[in-house]
Amino acid sequence: MSTAESAPLTWFKSSYSGNEGGECLEAAVTPGAIHVRDSKVPARAELTVSATEWAAFVRFAVGR
Template sequence: MSSAEPTAVTWVKSSYSGNEGGECLEAAVTPGAIHVRDSKAPARAQLAFPRAEWAAFVRFAGER
């Protein structure tokens, strides 16, 4: 995991995020990583996960 900032990417808001604000995540896919940021503070730090680590997280979360 790193805080590497992608340059020109398309951010997508979580499908679990409503239009009322609140806690929202956005993700961007690049060839080497999945980037995640807080949609309320897009200029703040972002997290970057290698694709294999992100896939493992999604599998684990889906089991819960």
């Protein structure tokens, strides 16, 4: 494992997420991968996908 891979992830929530404690996802971006987790349970396992897979998901989600 390289040093970059072992560095802590920097998580962020969408600017569309409020502070009401609702159902939000957080994402962290690393070279070549996007990590996604449940903001309510950050210790739970995260989902990691390639940047290419993430782009395909976003295109699907916005209908383009």
